[in-house]
Amino acid sequence: MHTLYKISFLSFVSFFYVNTLFAGQALIEKVIAECNHKRVCKFDVTIRHADEGWEHFANGWKIYSSTGEVLGYRALAHPHVNEQPFTRSIRNVKIPPSIDTVILRANDSVHGESDRKYVIKLKFTDY
Template sequence: MKYFALFALLTGPVFADGPVVENVMVSGDRFSVTLSHPDTGWDHYADAWEVLDTDGNSLGIRELLHPHETEQPFTRALSGVKIPDGATVVYVRARCNVDGWSEDLFEVALGD
């Protein structure tokens, strides 16, 4: 029985690298976000990114509807993001369909 426990520890879940926000461009209410993720197909891929205010409130989510295993990194845009008056910074985070939302936040300084 002790060999089974050791085997279970050695063969536990393997976590792949999470999605990474590589770059963010902002033009008015339009965010263009470049992500990288080791997509393997429909079983594991980056499936969204989100703009957050400094309190962690969602300002907009861009759903990604298919894997991008042959297009890395890749850029997708979202228009209509409503930035609170007076905000000087927002954050972007990414999600994959296996590991969920990344804890890493990409800081975006907003110009005047």
């Protein structure tokens, strides 16, 4: 029984540490990518952030290649204090032929780019 308490305590500490580590940063929760045969994509990105107003809010997100090249950027022009999580889109993102997986990272006005990344494998239509 004593071992069970240790495991529970360690699980709690790990959960608390990870959540504290990323506290305040914008988090990408979901991405839907629609890509055509010309390798042009639309991304619908759902972000969660504890927006506090103009002083601290999620202010954008970027799409990267695996080598760090910025393929797209979506600015967010205002706080979403009472709208969490929220989804915004970017269209006409051109994906080079050598790329089939992209990385997305959210930004906020205080912490800058989040340490958390969202990786998605793209599927392109045949028509």
